Amino acid sequence: MSQIVRHCKPKMISACLTLSLCLQSVAGAWAESKVVNIGVGDWPPFIDEKRPHNGSIAHLISEVFAEAGYTVKYHFRPWNRAYQEAATGQRDATAVWMHEPEREKDFHYSEPVLQEEFVFFHRTDHPFDWKNLDDLAGMHLGGGFGYSYGAEFDEALKQGVFQQERVATHKQNFQRLLLSRIDLVPEEIHVGYNSLRRDLRPEQTKKITHHPKPFLKNQSYVLFPRASPESLKLMKLFNEHLRKFRKSGRYRSFFEKFEAGLYDSPK
Template identity: 40%
Template sequence: MLAFLTLPALLVILGPVQAEPQKLRIGTGDWAPYVDHERSDGGALARLISAVFAEAGYEVEYIFHPWDRNVLMLQQGQLHAIMPYSCTPSRLNYGICSDTLVRGEIVLFHRRDQAFDWTTVEDLLNYRIGTTLGYSYGPAFDEALQAGRLDVQQSGKEDTSFRLLELGRVDLHPQDRAVGYAMLRRLFPKDGGNIIHHPRQLNTEPLRLLFRKDDPESVMLLRMFNAGLREFAKRGDLQRLQQALNTGDADDWKPSQSSPVARD
């Protein structure tokens, strides 16, 4: 009997066809509590970004790679966006930046038994510093690093510098404060290790979603994401997330849901 029915009649019988949400590929790295590959939801920022795009009808797949590889994949068009990144001048050569998701606070970690104080980057020249490839630590530090004025040991893995710091093979490790303590709790679950941070901030930087430059689809996605992000900000989600990050409660933070539109 179905062979003799027209398409409109079939649609009435079978019901409306549900369109599959378009999937977006977003590159990131393991950077708990912001992003965490061990969590099914991807971590706090992944929950936020997924919620923003979901309200626009998109589904997000997170691709975990080293930070410098994410940049290369974005430039080659293999990813729709990468996150979380600061919007440095060099990154504007290939990317366009979203509005601020949250603000990261970069501090210098050191051993508890090491007397350490600093005021400017000039005070860091005689220290051995562990850094991570693909990171930006702020204009002053990055400039000194590129000029070869700092004694730096770079690595591709997130936790390497903390392991070296605990062993006394480096003296300092610049890292986001929330990320640093989350990593220390994982590396040294009993006491967090013999590591603390200096209260002076090396840099405070808005963390953003970075889309590909000179790409029409990226421009569309950026505008759509920013509009959705502003709605979440109005609901207080971004303020609640920042507070959760500052207090170490980011794992329990969840984005709100939009109120359903009333229908007659």
């Protein structure tokens, strides 16, 4: 502003000040518009408020948007609240979610950003084998609030094949498993072992293993709210640069860093 005022004649200073303030306002609005506000929940190790870059997938999403000229600001909430805030247009997006048909009424889906593999965790002293979900008849399973474990799982639960008791944290699920209050914990394999390493003592961790057969192989997405007129533009830019990341090999580098433990230490 001082540069504009400095070159104004005395009689024009008022007009120059007005012009300068207008330019500042436009610049401020532009800067603000280049921030993407994304609602998320804690899902270690992929998205975690306490990890470097908020976890590997949060880092990937941030870098993809950075290539498109945007800065990402993450808003950590319980998953249900993150969903609702985004669905009503309070956020520009929410991440990451598996595909569910009922979510399409609220959101546009990006191209997939993560391949997940869900397995059943169980106690080592309680041998467990299964071929289909009917083999879980009569069992008590753990789970997390706001999570979907896939259409087939949801249908079996609805039909009463097994029971499920949901809690707020992974730690609670595995503690209940150790106490034999539940028989199985369904969880993404990396997420499950991350919780075991972080939340339990080594002697407790040794008492838990997983069945090698996944009950769900799934892709997850960034969701852009239909309530926002900017969503299609943002999603198009995100998808375009995500494809470039895949083509260049940069996409894979985030998972190599993850496998090397570079996201394990707290901020």
